[in-house]
Amino acid sequence: xxxxxxxxxxxxxxCATRAREEYPDARIVxxxxxxxxxxxxxxxxxxxxxxxxxxxxxxxxxxSELENLGILxxxxxxxxxxxxTNKTFKVVDLVENSESEDRYDKLILTMDSYPSLPxxxxxxxxxxxxxxxxxxxxxxxxxxxxxxxxxIIGGGVIGVEIAQLMNNAKIETTLIxxxxxxxxxxxxxxxxxDVQKTLALRGIDIVTNSVVTDIKEETIENxxxxxxNVGKVISRVFTRDGREFVADGVIYxxxxxPNTFLASEQLELDDKGAILVDDYMQxxxxxxxxxxxxxxxxxxxxxxxxxxxxxSDAIREGDVDxxxxxxxxxxxxxxxxxxxxNFDEEMTRCTSYDFTSNCLDLFIDIKxxxx
Numbered sequence: 622x623x624x625x626x627x628x629x630x631x632x633x634x635x636c637a638t639r640a641r642e643e644y645p646d647a648r649i650v651x652x653x654x655x656x657x658x659x660x661x662x663x664x665x666x667x668x669x670x671x672x673x674x675x676x677x678x679x680x681x682x683x684x685s686e687l688e689n690l691g692i693l694x695x696x697x698x699x700x701x702x703x704x705x706t707n708k709t710f711k712v713v714d715l716v717e718n719s720e721s722e723d724r725y726d727k728l729i730l731t732m733d734s735y736p737s738l739p740x741x742x743x744x745x746x747x748x749x750x751x752x753x754x755x756x757x758x759x760x761x762x763x764x765x766x767x768x769x770x771x772x773i774i775g776g777g778v779i780g781v782e783i784a785q786l787m788n789n790a791k792i793e794t795t796l797i798x799x800x801x802x803x804x805x806x807x808x809x810x811x812x813x814x815d816v817q818k819t820l821a822l823r824g825i826d827i828v829t830n831s832v833v834t835d836i837k838e839e840t841i842e843n844x845x846x847x848x849x850n851v852g853k854v855i856s857r858v859f860t861r862d863g864r865e866f867v868a869d870g871v872i873y874x875x876x877x878x879p880n881t882f883l884a885s886e887q888l889e890l891d892d893k894g895a896i897l898v899d900d901y902m903q904x905x906x907x908x909x910x911x912x913x914x915x916x917x918x919x920x921x922x923x924x925x926x927x928x929x930x931x932x933s934d935a936i937r938e939g940d941v942d943x944x945x946x947x948x949x950x951x952x953x954x955x956x957x958x959x960x961x962x963n964f965d966e967e968m969t970r971c972t973s974y975d976f977t978s979n980c981l982d983l984f985i986d987i988k989x990x991x992x
Contacts, residue, residue: 622647623724624946625710627700627883628731629653631661631932632913634682635939636729637692643943649692650723652712654699657755658684663932665758669765669786703728705887705906727908727946730884730896731939734877734914734930748838748856748870752779753877761872765790768869772858774833776803780874781820788825795826795866797858802829828864835859836871877930879915891917893928900952902942910946912938921955929958 624640624647626633637649651658659682664672684694695712701720703710709724736751750761764771771787773780776798787794796803802813803820821827836859840852858866879895881888889905891897896904896911900919904911913935917926934956941953 622946623726624649624729625723625725625727626651626729626731627703627710628733628913628915629655629658629694629696630731630733630913630935631659632935632939632942633729633731634659634687635936636731636912636943637687637939638690639940639943640946641690641692644946651687651692651694652698652700653694653696654715655754656696658682658687658694658696660754661932662753665752665761666782666786668758669761669783670789700883703883703887705909708908725908728910729939729942730881730904730909730911730915731913731935732880732883732915735880736873737876737878738873747854749836750870750872752783752872752874764870765792768792770868771795771870771872772797772856772866772868773872773874774858775873775875776800776827776829777806777874777876778804779876780872781816783872783874784820784825785823788820788823793826793868794824795828795868796820797828797831797833797860797866799832800829803827828860828866830862831864832861833858834861877914879928879930881915884909884911884915891926891928895926895928897926901945901949902938902953903945903949910942912942919953919955920958929956931956931958933959 622644624644626637626649629651633651633653637651640647640649661681684696687694697715699713699715701711701713705728708726708728709722711720711722713720736753738751750764751757752761765787770793772795773784773787774797776796780796780798781803784794784796802810803817804813808816817827837857838854839857840854842852856868856871858868858871878893881890881894881896884896885894887906888909888911889897895917896915898904898911898916902910902912902916914930916938918929918931918934919926920929938953941951944951
């Protein structure tokens with residue numbers, strides 16, 4: 622059996638290793654466009670807060686470990702087109718710049734997600750940052766060494782956590798959020814307001830009910846005599862209500878969207894454009910499965926599948942998916958939608974969250990790592 626996995630995420634690794642156990646004679650190939658596989662994005666805040674052992678904690682396996690199991694891993698290969706009728710796809714070697722074709726009996730899509738960047742006008746090149754992969758982490762780390770101010774767009778889990786890190790690093794921090802209060806998708810208003818007040822008392826400037834419409838980068842005269850006469854690049858952020866904010870850089874933390882462009886015209890999509898899967902991780906095509914951040918998740922006490930990109934769910938999905946490749950054997954248990962945040966003891970909270978008339982319990986333990 623020819624098993625192909627597109628994407629080198631946590632779900633892909635879990636699926637590949639379990640598939641090797643279930644189908645010892647199968648030929649399993651993982652295609653990943655980046656150099657590394659299994660990057661743990663949740664390690665980025667720990668790295669930015671001062672943990673120097675980033676390479677070790679940013680991935681839990683290596684290519685050589687997987688290949689020792691008989692799993693072929695092709696990094697820096699980008700799949701550009703899938704023909705689900707003929708069970709083939711085109712793939713480009715990003716190093717050699719050459720294209721080839723591969724075929725499969727069973728295909729698992731684990732294309733992960735991409736940062737949600739709302740459509741805004743503006744010109745920005747150097748000083749706009751996102752939080753997703755190893756390169757992003759290194760860029761932000763360099764920015765922190767030389768910058769005095771930052772604007773963070775998005776007051777959800779990631780935005781609030783990064784705002785704290787920047788503030789702790791003595792960087793003047795402005796947090797802009799479109800809703801009435803930060804963490805509005807995770808906490809009841811009363812609790813969210815308590816967290817917001819605590820962050821404000823620590824010196825974080827929190828701006829709510831404000832939608833960003835324009836971002837510009839501008840080179841100004843550098844008044845720091847220790848940095849010479851080289852022009853300094855700053856960022857200007859404009860909002861719908863007419864306000865302007867200026868800082869050394871901008872970090873976008875407005876969440877993630879499923880990366881489903883390859884499959885959007887051949888498979889049924891659902892919440893936020895995620896690939897709709899059943900309890901066995903099967904898509905609308907019988908030989909195509911989807912797991913991880915590109916697929917929907919069934920959550921306890923919610924009527925419909927939803928998009929909840931969690932590392933823990935992705936690993937469970939990959940494991941169960943592998944078992945069900947030939948026939949539906951095991952249903953995936955519903956997710957609890959649990960988050961852990963890198964907050965301190967002062968802001969420890971526990972609450973529940975009502976989402977589109979469904980009660981979804983999100984336990985917020987504000988002292989660890991969110992998963």
